[in-house]
Amino acid sequence: MAEKIKGADAFVFVTGEYNWSVQPGLKNLTDHFLEEWYWRPAAIVSYSAGRFAGARAGFAWHGILSEMGMVVISSMLAVGGIGQAFDAAGEPAGESGAALTRSFPRFAADLAWWTEAARVQRGRAPPPY
Template sequence: MSLKLQIIICSTRPGRVGPKIARWFHDVASELGYFETELVDLADFNLPVYDEPNHPRMQQYQHDHTKTWAATVAKADAYVFVTPEYNFGPPPALVNALNYLYNEWNYKPCGFVSYGGVSGGLRSAQSAKQLVTTLKMMPMVEGVMVQMPWELLDDAQHFAGAEVHKQSAKAMLEEMAKWADALKVMR
């Protein structure tokens, strides 16, 4: 059975560049073939600020949006979060989506494709790594950092990653495949 990777678009704001970067990463990941890949857009789930009455560890979800989100996340063996940087941290939509669930995230590796200004969203990814470890996820050291992504859009407004981005993606996905395979035993 092949490993399943979800590429999660973490910004939900209008005019975001995240879907363009995520589609590029999806193409790169699909080409490399370490995972069966799926694009997941947090905007499609329309999750309100956490509104479940029970702790997520209990998995006694009351709301349909939570049940749908939990079923989606549970299908994957690994995750890549395509995330911008908002005020030196991850976007609230990502933090909220992570906090909705617990068991569904456990013992799975995750990586980050961060983007933003001169820092390339690196501070966002570093901050999110602290959060995912409390969900018993294994964040990869390797990652993809995209500085000024709006300067890497082609005439059709598609993101065109540079060679350094492709090599970073390859290094991260190679490592993630090892961790995803090893962590399956723990689930």
């Protein structure tokens, strides 16, 4: 797992919301590593069964990932009504799926821009620590 993380150019954290906060399983996995995450951008996608789409967990993750050395991009995806947001084939469905489809291109472009920026900079100069 450490090798997989170190080999990545960017991260997308897909998170549900438990009791207005992060899911402990994902937090435990994230905390298990540290330097492995450094110097790369991260993006947050939150979801929940309800209307708030896991936004409170997404908010909490922002600070956690920053503290863990990632550059968290400002674009976030938040998918509410997760139980109906995808059809059986995994394609976006219904109102929530349509909102996701509309938001995705800008989110992906934002992450791609920062991914390239970080990759170029890592090639130009070694990380300061």
